[in-house]
Amino acid sequence: MAAVYKSLSKSAKKVEDAEENNNNTTTNGGFRKNKQRVLILSSRGVTYRHRHLLNDLAAMLPHGRKDVKFDSKSKLYQLNELAELYNCNNVMFFEARKGKDLYMWFSKVPNGPTVKFHAQNLHTMEELHFTGNCLKGSRPLLSFDLAFEQEPHYRVIKEVFLQMFGVPQGARKSKPFIDHVMSFSIADGKIWVRNYEIREVEKAKGEKDSEGNDIVPESDKSSSKKRKGAPNAELKDTDVSLVEIGPRFVLTPIIIQEGAFGGPIIYENKRFISPNQVRSELRKAKATRHNARVEQVKERLGKLETLTAQAKKEKDVLDTRELFA
Amino acid sequence: MEVEEEQKGEETTTQTKADEQKPEQQEEAGSDSEEGSDDEEDNDLDLDALDESDSDSEFERDLNEKQSAAGIQANKYQKAAEESSDEEEDEDEIDIDELDVDGEEGEEVKAISKARQTINNKQGLLTALKRFALDTTDKVPFAFHQSIVAKKVTEESIPSIDDDLARELAFMNQALEAARVGRTLLRKEGVPFTRPTDYFAETLRSDETMEKVKAKLIEEATAKKASAEARKQRDLKKFGKQVQVAKQQERAKQKRDTLEKINLLKKKRKDGGGPTGANEAEDLFDVAVDNELKGGPSGNNKKRGRDGKEGGGPNAKRQRKDAKFGFGGKKKYAKSNDALSSGDVSGFSARKMKSGGPAGGKPKKFKPAPRPGKARRKAGAGKR
Numbered sequence: 023m024a025a026v027y028k029s030l031s032k033s034a035k036k037v038e039d040a041e042e043n044n045n046n047t048t049t050n051g052g053f054r055k056n057k058q059r060v061l062i063l064s065s066r067g068v069t070y071r072h073r074h075l076l077n078d079l080a081a082m083l084p085h086g087r088k089d090v091k092f093d094s095k096s097k098l099y100q101l102n103e104l105a106e107l108y109n110c111n112n113v114m115f116f117e118a119r120k121g122k123d124l125y126m127w128f129s130k131v132p133n134g135p136t137v138k139f140h141a142q143n144l145h146t147m148e149e150l151h152f153t154g155n156c157l158k159g160s161r162p163l164l165s166f167d168l169a170f171e172q173e174p175h176y177r178v179i180k181e182v183f184l185q186m187f188g189v190p191q192g193a194r195k196s197k198p199f200i201d202h203v204m205s206f207s208i209a210d211g212k213i214w215v216r217n218y219e220i221r222e223v224e225k226a227k228g229e230k231d232s233e234g235n236d237i238v239p240e241s242d243k244s245s246s247k248k249r250k251g252a253p254n255a256e257l258k259d260t261d262v263s264l265v266e267i268g269p270r271f272v273l274t275p276i277i278i279q280e281g282a283f284g285g286p287i288i289y290e291n292k293r294f295i296s297p298n299q300v301r302s303e304l305r306k307a308k309a310t311r312h313n314a315r316v317e318q319v320k321e322r323l324g325k326l327e328t329l330t331a332q333a334k335k336e337k338d339v340l341d342t343r344e345l346f347a
Numbered sequence: 348m349e350v351e352e353e354q355k356g357e358e359t360t361t362q363t364k365a366d367e368q369k370p371e372q373q374e375e376a377g378s379d380s381e382e383g384s385d386d387e388e389d390n391d392l393d394l395d396a397l398d399e400s401d402s403d404s405e406f407e408r409d410l411n412e413k414q415s416a417a418g419i420q421a422n423k424y425q426k427a428a429e430e431s432s433d434e435e436e437d438e439d440e441i442d443i444d445e446l447d448v449d450g451e452e453g454e455e456v457k458a459i460s461k462a463r464q465t466i467n468n469k470q471g472l473l474t475a476l477k478r479f480a481l482d483t484t485d486k487v488p489f490a491f492h493q494s495i496v497a498k499k500v501t502e503e504s505i506p507s508i509d510d511d512l513a514r515e516l517a518f519m520n521q522a523l524e525a526a527r528v529g530r531t532l533l534r535k536e537g538v539p540f541t542r543p544t545d546y547f548a549e550t551l552r553s554d555e556t557m558e559k560v561k562a563k564l565i566e567e568a569t570a571k572k573a574s575a576e577a578r579k580q581r582d583l584k585k586f587g588k589q590v591q592v593a594k595q596q597e598r599a600k601q602k603r604d605t606l607e608k609i610n611l612l613k614k615k616r617k618d619g620g621g622p623t624g625a626n627e628a629e630d631l632f633d634v635a636v637d638n639e640l641k642g643g644p645s646g647n648n649k650k651r652g653r654d655g656k657e658g659g660g661p662n663a664k665r666q667r668k669d670a671k672f673g674f675g676g677k678k679k680y681a682k683s684n685d686a687l688s689s690g691d692v693s694g695f696s697a698r699k700m701k702s703g704g705p706a707g708g709k710p711k712k713f714k715p716a717p718r719p720g721k722a723r724r725k726a727g728a729g730k731r
Binding site: 056081082130133134135147148151152153155156157158159161162163164165166167168169170171172174175177178181184185188191197198199200201202203205207208209210214216218220222262263264266267278280286287288289290291292 | 472491492517538539556
């Protein structure tokens with residue numbers, strides 16, 4: 023079957039290969055147009071914090087479509103149909119377990135892959151009292167750690183993030199200016215997600231970095247054809263500074279599946295320990311303390327018993343009680 | 348199939364790599380000799396997971412076939428996908444890591460020290476990546492994807508993951524660099540970057556939230572200020588004792604100076620006016636001193652003389668009582684007679700003596716009736 027298929031696909035036209043190997047891009051001029059739509063939804067049993075985080079993320083993604091809570095935790099493949107219904111090719115699914123643990127599924131819908139994360143250290147925009155703010159729906163710059171290029175599974179995760187969090191050019195509700203950065207860093211085997219506002223500040227006198235020198239000729243030659251000639255010239259001596267906006271969260275990758283909510287597992291994180299195990303370990307550690315105490319008591323009682331038994335058994339003829347009874 | 352063989356080779360190499368990377372896991376695992384026996388256990392362990400993935404892979408294959416019918420999937424990707432699904436069906440292909448030595452299946456397995464069997468199908472991952480990746484090379488404009496990969500690994504600049512400040516700083520530096528690079532690139536492409544000041548639109552965080560943030564900031568600032576103020580006050584209190592002592596000393600000195608001045612003036616007066624100065628003159632003088640000292644007229648010379656200190660003295664009632672009953676000096680024999688008082692006969696009057704009243708010339712208010720005559724007395728007796 024496979025051999026037949028291979029031979030068939032070999033004979034398929036090479037043109038198609040060049041034209042489209044990706045279902046979510048279409049040719050437009052020189053390059054493919056990036057079309058992304060994200061279905062954002064949660065399972066039942068999310069806490070308020072999970073819900074707020076979901077709202078924050080939904081607010082940041084103008085190409086997102088928020089849906090009602092999904093009722094099932096086992097039949098996740100149903101999400102594929104749901105996404106198709108809403109014309110979404112990405113699904114961001116928040117799965118809450120035990121009313122405290124949050125798992126985030128990021129899936130490219132028709133063909134996969136699917137990445138499952140365990141989300142920790144959630145802090146929503148509202149509870150973090152940061153002073154940063156940005157336009158709703160402006161396209162973020164996505165900043166990735168170099169570590170994302172070093173391992174295949176991180177590369178997959180990076181691509182998923184790029185397509186989910188990157189607002190596609192010309193998205194319906196997106197704003198034309200760029201005023202925030204989303205940064206993804208890997209530390210301690212986890213992915214740390216942060217969101218910063220870009221503020222342009224006056225550059226300090228005497229400070230001249232490569233960028234400043236870079237812009238001058240650029241603005242000179244581009245001012246005639248580019249529409250933002252004048253502001254460019256005026257902006258050349260500003261520097262950028264960052265102010266955090268929020269939310270903050272940390273993702274631990276657990277598995278990567280080849281399909282969308284299904285298919286073979288192509289990566290599994292060895293270092294991931296489920297929160298249930300962590301909790302049970304804690305409980306066990308606590309239990310051992312009690313067990314040790316109980317053991318001690320038992321030992322003491324046993325000793326006492328043997329001693330009394332000995333005392334009863336050994337009635338010597340020359341014992342005082344025997345002699346003078 | 349020879350492809351599978353290749354795959355197998357690949358897998359073993361990845362496994363050894365993984366082993367090298369995780370020496371600490373190896374230590375926990377103990378001797379490698381038991382690995383073979385553990386492998387068999389693992390196969391059992393993995394069965395249910397594979398069952399799940401099996402059914403899913405069929406679903407996946409259905410999808411693949413659909414795509415091939417549509418002719419959209421490139422043959423090489425298809426092949427790779429096929430490989431990976433084939434390979435999944437083979438249990439031997441799974442990358443198996445070492446288990447805990449005393450890890451009897453399902454019991455006494457320590458969760459943290461347990462090295463789980465893991466899958467890291469690099470080939471499959473790369474294939475999957477190729478299948479859905481966007482083109483982010485230099486051929487497409489930067490504005491298409493707006494993603495920047497940092498030049499260095501962020502984790503290297505984090506000394507300890509528990510050090511919040513250093514960690515956040517590292518993240519921020521990564522983002523800052525990305526923002527700089529991104530801005531340059533976007534400007535090069537002529538994409539508007541900075542929001543003009545007259546461009547108003549809905550922001551990510553609502554005005555109420557920002558108001559709250561502002562209120563919080565203000566509150567923090569005022570709290571800080573108040574605490575600083577309180578600390579200052581506390582320090583002052585410690586220092587205040589010394590200040591008080593100094594003030595008292597100053598007051599005492601002032602008093603002493605005043606007294607000296609008075610004494611000096613009195614002495615001067617005595618020297619100049621002589622001891623036989625009239626009462627009137629003394630009064631006048633005292634008033635002058637008083638005026639000089641206090642800047643106001645004062646009535647009672649006698650009292651000041653008695654006090655010897657300040658004007659004013661005790662309250663009015665006390666003064667009156669003192670005047671009436673006397674204050675200070677010897678009380679004993681104050682009312683007893685002496686030579687002078689015995690010799691004093693100024694209060695004696697012969698007439699008053701004759702009239703039978705008390706001495707002192709007081710007029711008689713009550714005179715007993717004189718003795719009646721004999722006849723009256725007799726008559727009276729008869730009546731009785």
